[in-house]
Amino acid sequence: MDLSVVAFWILSAVAVISAFGVVFFKNIIYAVLSLISVLIAISGLFFNLGAELIGALQILIYAVAIVVFYVLVISTVPEYKGEAVDPKYALLSAPFGFMLFMELAFVSIYGLWKSGTGIFMPQVVQEVSNAKAVAVILFTKYLFPFEVASLILLVAMIGAIVLGKKDIVED
Amino acid sequence: MVPYEYYLVLSGLLMVLGFVGVIVRKNIIALLISTELMLNSVNIAFVAFDMKLNDVAGQVFVFFILTIAAAEAAIGLGLIMAIYRMKKDVDVTKIAELKG
Numbered sequence: 001m002d003l004s005v006v007a008f009w010i011l012s013a014v015a016v017i018s019a020f021g022v023v024f025f026k027n028i029i030y031a032v033l034s035l036i037s038v039l040i041a042i043s044g045l046f047f048n049l050g051a052e053l054i055g056a057l058q059i060l061i062y063a064v065a066i067v068v069f070y071v072l073v074i075s076t077v078p079e080y081k082g083e084a085v086d087p088k089y090a091l092l093s094a095p096f097g098f099m100l101f102m103e104l105a106f107v108s109i110y111g112l113w114k115s116g117t118g119i120f121m122p123q124v125v126q127e128v129s130n131a132k133a134v135a136v137i138l139f140t141k142y143l144f145p146f147e148v149a150s151l152i153l154l155v156a157m158i159g160a161i162v163l164g165k166k167d168i169v170e171d
Numbered sequence: 172m173v174p175y176e177y178y179l180v181l182s183g184l185l186m187v188l189g190f191v192g193v194i195v196r197k198n199i200i201a202l203l204i205s206t207e208l209m210l211n212s213v214n215i216a217f218v219a220f221d222m223k224l225n226d227v228a229g230q231v232f233v234f235f236i237l238t239i240a241a242a243e244a245a246i247g248l249g250l251i252m253a254i255y256r257m258k259k260d261v262d263v264t265k266i267a268e269l270k271g
Contacts, residue, residue, distance in 0.1 A: 002172070004172060004173060005172075005173055008173040008177065008178075012177075012181045015181065015185065016181070016184055016185070016188075019184075019185050019188045019189075019208055020188065022188070022192065022204055022205065022208055023188050023189075023191055023192035023195065023196070023205060023208075028198060028200055028201060031201055031204055032204065035204050035207060035208070038185075038208065038211065039211065042211050042214065042215060045178070045181075045215060045218075046214075046215075046218055048173075049178070049218050049219065049221075049222050050222060051218045051221065051222075051230055051233075053230065054214070054218060054230050054233050054234070057233075057234065057237055058214070058237070061237045061240075061241060062207075062211070062237065062240065065241065066207070066240060066241055066244045069244045069245065069248050070200065070203075070204065070244070070248065072248075073200065073248045073251060073252060074200060076252065076255075077200070077251070077252075077255050077261055080198045080200075080261055080262070082197055082198075082262050083197065084196065084197070084198070084201075085195050085196065085197070086195055086196070086197050086264075089194050089195050090195050092194070093190075093191045093194040093195050094191075096190070096194070097187040097188075097190055097191045098187075100186065100187055100190055101183050101184075101186075101187045104179075104182075104183045104186060104187075105179075105183060108179050108183075108216065108220075125225065125227070130227075130230075133227045134227045134230045134231060134234075137227050137228060137231050138231050138234065141228075142228075142231050145235060149235055149238040149239075152238065152239065152242050153238060153241065153242055155242075156241070156242035156243075156245045156246050157245065159245075159246050159249065160245040160246060160248075160249040163246070163249035163250060163252070163253050164249050164252055164253075166256070
């Protein structure tokens, strides 16, 4: 069996089992730890697919930076005492989840059939690395969205500071 | 090589799990964590389609999704902190002032 096939099955099994942990663990710290496990497994899947740049960014931004936000907030908010899962909605979520899955399957099959192919030949991507190919597209065709993304980060930073100030809420 | 459909099935499974988490959980922080799960499933689908279609635009969009997820986590957790200071609670069923 090919090594990438083995890696796919192991990583996807880790991702799905940890995702169940994220959804159903009562203790929120366990849920966050499961989230880290999911994120690292997904990053491994990106490497397996040949997208090294995105795999590295996934670990750097998601599994390190964003999860630190969550741990910080959980450490300030005291332990949640109530039940983890609302039994009223637990049964209701099953048919809706199934409907969502069917819709996703339909859209991905139909969408792929409709769509064209990319601008790079596979040999070109193999010759220059994946990181270079992504960077060329990012800084030419998607330059304006890239700048807007930096603006969004700035606005989010200011918003988080304003929301986190104490006296505004206590007035 | 693994066929790309397997990656799409995995992506759909994670998306459904995140959706079920948003419906079922009562702790407001757990709701945000389930949203992160849904965002990640979209990332897998983008990269899988990229490999199928020999494109790199999907990976650029994954980059933007990472940026937006960071902004979303900062703002969402800031809101949770503000709500906690005001209500001393993180249970979504207790935060129902806007309910008509």
